Amino acid sequence: MKAVILLSLGIDPVSGRPAPVPGEIRAIGLARALGATQMIGLHAGSARSVLAEYGGYGLTQIVCLKGGETDPVQALADAVKGNSLFADGAPDLVLAASRGRGGSDMGLLPYQLAQALGWPIATDIVAPLEEPTAVGELLLAQSRARGAVKPVSVMLPCVITVPDTARCVPAFVFALQRTTQMDEQTVTVHSAPTDEGVGDNGMLRPYRRRPKLISGASKDSGGGQLMVDPEPHEAARAIVTHLRALGVLPDPDQAPEA
Amino acid sequence: MLGRTGLLAAGLVWGAAGALAVSAVPAVRRWRKGRRNPKDMIRGLATVPRRYMVDVHHAVQRRKGAAPMHALVAGGTLAGSVVLAAGVVPALRASRLYWSGAGMFFLAALGGTYLVWKRRNPKKPSYLSGGKFLWLPNAMLAWNLGGALVALVHVTLPEQNSIALVPLVLMAAGGAGLVVQVARGPMRHAFSGVTWLAAHSRPERFGGGRSTDLRPLDLAAPTLGTLIPGDFAWNILASFDACIECGRCEQHCPAFAAGQRLNPKALIQGLALSARGENASAYTGSPAPNAPPTAGQGSMTSAIIGVDAMIHPDTLWACTTCRSCVEQCPMMIEHVDAIVDLRRGQTLMLGEVRPGAADALRRLRDTGESGGRPLSARADGLASENVPVLTQDGETDVLLWLGDGAYELRYARTLRALVKLLRLASVNFAILGEAELDCGDLARRLGDEATFQDLATEVIGTLNSRRFHRIVTADPHALNVLKNEYPVLGGKWEVLHHTTLLDELVSSGRLKLDARDLPAVAYHDPCYLGRYNGEFDAPRRLLAAACKTTVEMEWHGRQSMCCGGGGGNPVSDVDAELRIPDIRMGQASEVGAAIVAVGCPGCTAMLEGVPEPRPEVKDIAELVLEAVVPA
Numbered sequence: 093m094k095a096v097i098l099l100s101l102g103i104d105p106v107s108g109r110p111a112p113v114p115g116e117i118r119a120i121g122l123a124r125a126l127g128a129t130q131m132i133g134l135h136a137g138s139a140r141s142v143l144a145e146y147g148g149y150g151l152t153q154i155v156c157l158k159g160g161e162t163d164p165v166q167a168l169a170d171a172v173k174g175n176s177l178f179a180d181g182a183p184d185l186v187l188a189a190s191r192g193r194g195g196s197d198m199g200l201l202p203y204q205l206a207q208a209l210g211w212p213i214a215t216d217i218v219a220p221l222e223e224p225t226a227v228g229e230l231l232l233a234q235s236r237a238r239g240a241v242k243p244v245s246v247m248l249p250c251v252i253t254v255p256d257t258a259r260c261v262p263a264f265v266f267a268l269q270r271t272t273q274m275d276e277q278t279v280t281v282h283s284a285p286t287d288e289g290v291g292d293n294g295m296l297r298p299y300r301r302r303p304k305l306i307s308g309a310s311k312d313s314g315g316g317q318l319m320v321d322p323e324p325h326e327a328a329r330a331i332v333t334h335l336r337a338l339g340v341l342p343d344p345d346q347a348p349e350a
Numbered sequence: 351m352l353g354r355t356g357l358l359a360a361g362l363v364w365g366a367a368g369a370l371a372v373s374a375v376p377a378v379r380r381w382r383k384g385r386r387n388p389k390d391m392i393r394g395l396a397t398v399p400r401r402y403m404v405d406v407h408h409a410v411q412r413r414k415g416a417a418p419m420h421a422l423v424a425g426g427t428l429a430g431s432v433v434l435a436a437g438v439v440p441a442l443r444a445s446r447l448y449w450s451g452a453g454m455f456f457l458a459a460l461g462g463t464y465l466v467w468k469r470r471n472p473k474k475p476s477y478l479s480g481g482k483f484l485w486l487p488n489a490m491l492a493w494n495l496g497g498a499l500v501a502l503v504h505v506t507l508p509e510q511n512s513i514a515l516v517p518l519v520l521m522a523a524g525g526a527g528l529v530v531q532v533a534r535g536p537m538r539h540a541f542s543g544v545t546w547l548a549a550h551s552r553p554e555r556f557g558g559g560r561s562t563d564l565r566p567l568d569l570a571a572p573t574l575g576t577l578i579p580g581d582f583a584w585n586i587l588a589s590f591d592a593c594i595e596c597g598r599c600e601q602h603c604p605a606f607a608a609g610q611r612l613n614p615k616a617l618i619q620g621l622a623l624s625a626r627g628e629n630a631s632a633y634t635g636s637p638a639p640n641a642p643p644t645a646g647q648g649s650m651t652s653a654i655i656g657v658d659a660m661i662h663p664d665t666l667w668a669c670t671t672c673r674s675c676v677e678q679c680p681m682m683i684e685h686v687d688a689i690v691d692l693r694r695g696q697t698l699m700l701g702e703v704r705p706g707a708a709d710a711l712r713r714l715r716d717t718g719e720s721g722g723r724p725l726s727a728r729a730d731g732l733a734s735e736n737v738p739v740l741t742q743d744g745e746t747d748v749l750l751w752l753g754d755g756a757y758e759l760r761y762a763r764t765l766r767a768l769v770k771l772l773r774l775a776s777v778n779f780a781i782l783g784e785a786e787l788d789c790g791d792l793a794r795r796l797g798d799e800a801t802f803q804d805l806a807t808e809v810i811g812t813l814n815s816r817r818f819h820r821i822v823t824a825d826p827h828a829l830n831v832l833k834n835e836y837p838v839l840g841g842k843w844e845v846l847h848h849t850t851l852l853d854e855l856v857s858s859g860r861l862k863l864d865a866r867d868l869p870a871v872a873y874h875d876p877c878y879l880g881r882y883n884g885e886f887d888a889p890r891r892l893l894a895a896a897c898k899t900t901v902e903m904e905w906h907g908r909q910s911m912c913c914g915g916g917g918g919n920p921v922s923d924v925d926a927e928l929r930i931p932d933i934r935m936g937q938a939s940e941v942g943a944a945i946v947a948v949g950c951p952g953c954t955a956m957l958e959g960v961p962e963p964r965p966e967v968k969d970i971a972e973l974v975l976e977a978v979v980p981a
Contacts, residue, residue, distance in 0.1 A: 104716050106724050111716035145715070148701075262699030266800040267574060341814065 094178050095128035097151055098168065098188040098202070099143055103331025110142035112149070115189025121151045121260030123187050126220050126230065132177050136160035136167045139276045142343070148264045157329075163281040169208035170279065185250045190216050190255040196313040206251040213251040218258040229323060235321055237313045299308040315323060355514035356449075360437035362518065366525040367435065373533030374458040374541050377573040377591060379544075380625060383650050387583035388914045390964035396547030397556070400900065405556050413598065415465065416557040416680075419592050421955050423490060429456030430497050453501030459494040463487055464851025477597025482535035482633035489531060492524025514918050542591035545679055549585040551684055562673065562882040563834035564690055567698075567799040575694025575797060579625035580650045586688065590622035592681045595635050599675030599685060602905075604912040604934075605668045609927025611641040612668035614675040614685045614941075617661060621688060624648030624660045638665050640925065655692060655702075666692055667704050668924050671795050671917030672877040677908055693797025703796060704922040711798050718787040718805065720921075723757050725784045731762020732781070735769045739783035740816050746966045748772070748779035748851070749818040751832065753825030754788055755951020760958065764951070764969035768824055768848050771975055773832070775860040777851075779822070785812050794835070796918040800946035803839070806831075810841035817880075820844035822851050822972065826950045827916070833883065847879055849970050853888035856895055863895045869944030871897045872965070874934065874957065876950035889949055889970050895947075896970075896977035903937045915952030931956040947973055 097120055102113035121129055133146055133154035136254040137340070138161075143154055155177060156294030168186075175182050206213035214232055219245055221231040227247045233241045237253055246252070254260075318331060335341040358472055406914045411417035433452040442448045467487035476478055499517030507513060531537035554561035556935035567574060577612025582590075599614035601608050606613050630646025641662045648660040655661050666689060666972065675685045696702040703711065729752060740746050750769075755761040772779050790805035813821075821843050823829050833845035846854075855861040873893055879885050886907050893900050905911045914920075935957055938946045946965045948954050959969040 106722055107717035107719065109717060213870075261708075263703075263708065264715075265701035266698040268701075268800070269800075270569070 093126065093128045093185060094115075094130045094181070094183045095126070095132075095185040095187060096172060096177060096183045097123060097131060097133050097146075098186065098205075099146060099151075099154065100132045100189070100194050101135075101137065101140055101142065102193040103318050109191075109306050110140070111282065112145050113141065113189045113193045115191060115254050115258075116146065117262065118188045118256070118258040118260050119189060119252075119254040120146065120261040121149050122217060122219070122254050122258060123185065124150065124262065125260050126185065128185065129180035131176055131304060132183075134168060134171060134177070135150040136164035139274050144269060144272045144274060147163040150265070150268060152268055154274045155273060156274060158278045160281060165208055166203045166281045167279050168205055170281070172205075177348055182249070186211070186249075186251045188251065194288050202251050202253045209251070210245050211250050212248040215252070215253045215254045215294050217252050219260060239286035239341075251262045256267045354831075355500065355511045355518060356437050356443035356504060358518055359434050359497075359514070359521070360443075362522055362525060363431050363435040363491055365437070366431075366529060369525075369529045370532055370541070373529060373640055375397050376533075377538060377542065377588075378464075380650070381581050381584040381587045384582050384584035384587040384625075385580070388583055389549040389585060390452050391548055393552075395544075397553075398544055398547045401550075401556050402544075402741060402753045404680065405558075406547070406680055409598075409678065409682070411679070413596075416596075419462055419469070420466035421462070422779055426455050426457070426459025426462055427490065427494060430494065434497060434500075438566055440679055443504075446508070446644070449501045449504040453498050453505060456494045456501060459490070459798070460498060460592050463490040463494055466490060467784070473965070475597075476636055477600050478637035479536070479595040479597070479633070481632070482531060483595070483634070485527070486531055486535070486537070488753035489524050489527025492520050494524070496521025496524055497730040522610045525874065536594060538591050539594040539681070542588050543594070543797075546585060546589040546592040546681065546683075549588065550682060551583070551585060551589075551687065555682060560884050561829070563838075563873070564687070564794055565977050566803065566835075567694060567804065567839055569800055572856045573695070574690040574698040574799070575696070577653055577655075577699060578651055579621065579648070579654060581695065582621075582625075582688075582691065584682075589619055589681070589683045590625060590688075593683060595619065596683065597635060598678040598680065600636060602674045602678045602909070602911075604672060604674065604914060604930045605924075605926075606639060607911075607928070607933055608914070608930045609639045610668035610687065610924050610930075611662060611664040613636050613638040613855075614669075617665060618685060619647075620661045621654065623653050624652075625650055630660060638662070638668075640927065641665055655696060661692075663696065663702065664925065665697065667707070667918070667922040668918045668926075670877075670912045670914055670915050670930070672736065672912035673881045674909075674912065675879070677881055689974045690795070690797060693795075694799055695797070696798035698800060699820070703798075704924075706921040707796050709791060709916075710921040711796060712800055713803050714788055714790075714793050714798075714805065718808070720754055720788055722849050723755060723917055725786065728752055728754075728756050728786060729758060729783060731756060732765055732769060735766055737769055738780040738806060740780035740818065742815050744780065746778055746780040747819045748777055749816065749821045750779050750781045750814075751789075751821050751823035751825070751828050752786060752950060753779060753823060753828045753951060754792075754852060755825055758955065761954055761969075764824060764954065764971055767851075767969065767975040768971040771852060771855070771861060771971060771978065774978060775855045777855070777860075780818075783814070786941040787812070789828045789831045791831045792918055792921070794803050806839050806841070810836055811841060813843065818843075818859075820846060820847055822846050824848040824951065824969070826883065827952065830878045830882050847883070847885055847888070847949065849879075849884060849889040852971065852974055853892050856974075857894060861974070862981065863974065864979045865894070865896060865898045866901065866977050868897045868973075870899045870901045870942050871945040872901050872903050872938045872941060872943035872945045873906070873970075874913065874938070874953055875906060876904070876948070876953050877910070877912050877916055878968060879949055880910055880933040881908060889947070892970055892974055893947055896973045897947075901941045903943070905937060912955035913953040915950075915951075915956040920952075929960070931960050933959040938965050945973075 102111050104111040110133045133151045135156045138158045139156040157167045216235045218235045219233040221233050231245050234244045236242050430452055431545045437443050496517040498513045503511055503514040552561040597615050603614050616638050627649040643660045644662050653659040655663050669689045671686050674685050714720050787809050790802040794802035829847050911934050943965050946967050947970050949970050
């Protein structure tokens, strides 16, 4: 399996010094845990010395797309689709940190890249689960709030994001960092026209107070019901029952009028 | 007929000497497989008698009875044998005086042989090894008794000296035994020891000198640190063979005492066995306590560290780098250098460090601070003192290096006491503020030389851009790095420990103390101030001036015991049976100390972490401040 790890220019939030991004370090570990045999680090921008530190974590080949910083999504998508990264074909996996740690990082990038590539995305993946059942399918553990882990499956090729909480931190080996090969390629990006309203300027709307729909819900009213692979209508019924119990939906006898 | 057995005896000695010379060949061949490290052996060998009679003797005589034993057995055997060897000159063999002389030497050697036997009888102490050592006295007895009897026959019955054939046979058997002991047994220590003393890696240590700085590593070298025995320099391989398993390192090792998985003697023997390609079962001393079993196999070209190799990785990380073993070792073996070399191999080449240490090293690389804490928060504990920060435009007399202990509230109390004292003595001082990074001590002791050199380069750059006369720090670890390890990297300043400066201020009258009537105070020497930097007196002078009653723990000064906080131990998740600081505080209580005076943030934290009841822990600066008389 061939994996591309997206690298950003991280800034340590405490010291303000350049430092590798925790999620990206863990992405290297996850790629290895998923059985990646070849790995390349990909950075949209000029080569910087801080990137070499990823080499110590096992990412000894790093490609920097000089000029790609003007439109990172397009530059990265071109590089991934361009088949120029690996000698023997296109990558199967693109891994990125769930959150960046730099001034110009944006949490949307993995999603936008997945969209540009037309690949599925699995977010907040902390570990592989057992061997995939179907060929080209990955079974993964997704981290959820309060330490919960949800099994998710995704078809290859795909984009995977890795949170800071994943435990797959590879060992740092200085001898590997010394051998890190950093290639800088100059790219010119032909940006596709951005959609209206979600461009750099975004869309400004006055603040509107949302009604508190789940006023009846308190933190003690949780619990709920675990349903594994339910029939869609059963699941829907359970959701409606739960919402009625919370008072978000009106009672069934009043339903027709509502 | 006359003198035939005499000539035979001389021939026997020459034969044994020849066999010993031949037995040295494999050892030399083995050492030559180590890293090249040219040494001037002619000059080195010329220094050996002095190094042996002075430096080695000083260490040997610290154990009661050891020096007389060596003088008698080694001196007697050698002198008697040399005299016998001289018997190739016919005129000598005809002289009764000659034979009486030889006999006297062998008699002395017999006395020594008894002492050698007595060491392990009736019961072998745990710190000594068994195995071939157990029949060593027999071989010595046979050789020396044979020699004495041959001499006796030639003195009393020179006409019927063929009777001496009987003791000659005894002597030959003993000689064969001794050759086996030297060629394949622990007595290889004799030849290896001479070689190591001649080609020591820290010759500055001889004649009462000190050399404790870790040597910088060329980070471009193909192998960083040590993975296989062949990565050690040839003279270091000789030093492992020089170990005679006397067990003093073991008796003084704080890690061993606490049941951490390290026994310095077993470690050195493991290294020697690896280099010789022998099995771990050849070692007959105490093992590293609680260390999980390993394959116990090694060779000059296979890994030393690992479950499938000779030494368990836990052993490496259990060391506090306190240098107590080095201080005790009569053969002046450099255990800590070997451990750091091995750690460098594990850390830099394999990334095999304990998880806690890996986190600390990552934080050091990424934030320049081992705890990942904001650099601006280092001086928070001094906020009430309003200490000036030295900028690039400013100038000061004393630059106060705070160290990473400053983040702790407890140690900040010490620093506040020190700052108050400096103010009272009108010392012009400042701190670096946010510009102070970790000095790299932790990274270096954990074997991460790359991170150490990065930090050192940055710190040296910062310090070289500031104007000050000298650096003062209350952290002996920082003192050691700034004073001893930065100069080769381009940072040379006068660096003092705070107790040295306070002592200077008290003796020059700038601070006046009135000794207080406190319960007994015992001073705990920090390893990195005492053994590493030779400062034993200034803290004691200060204490004597500040407190009326002082006591000494049994282990103090050069023999002081570590608090357990050095060498990256606290971040290395070390398994132990006891806690080193508990043992140390026990020693303080034993001598009736109610207060333990310290001079190191590591010692403060470790010793104060001992559950009560225990003596109170106070930094010397705090005790001095309490005793100061306002001018």
